[in-house]
Amino acid sequence: MSTGAYLIKTEHPKAEIVMGLGVLYLSFIVMPVFIYHRYKDGKYKKYILDDEKIKAWKE
Template identity: 40%
Template sequence: MKYLIRILFIAVVILVAVGYYYKNSGDHTNGDKWVGIGILGATFILMPLFIYHRWKNKNVKDYMLTEENIKKMRDFNNKEKSDKN
């Protein structure tokens, strides 16, 4: 999966670079088309794949502010303060 994401990222960068090359050489319609395809690919293909890859096998409750997690943070901060003194 990570290789697919890397390949797609490189493809998006190449598409945007080619688009800007066309725009600088005077062909604005083709340049806008290639930049648009690159941005759409990054938005609707690359980003969802990246988010799925990073969040699979993760527990969402670990990242939510629940009473239990707030208590853990307070205990951790109190422990750090006592260790510094």
């Protein structure tokens, strides 16, 4: 994406394609890998609200 931004500044004809491919790469390859890596150990479970946590919070 930084290459795409540079190409946009220099008004290269293929700049928008390079920027679009960068966004596509980030959204379909990097983000799923990041999400999988963060949630594979189950650390997210402490952030999920269930009935027990809601009752404890109300008391």
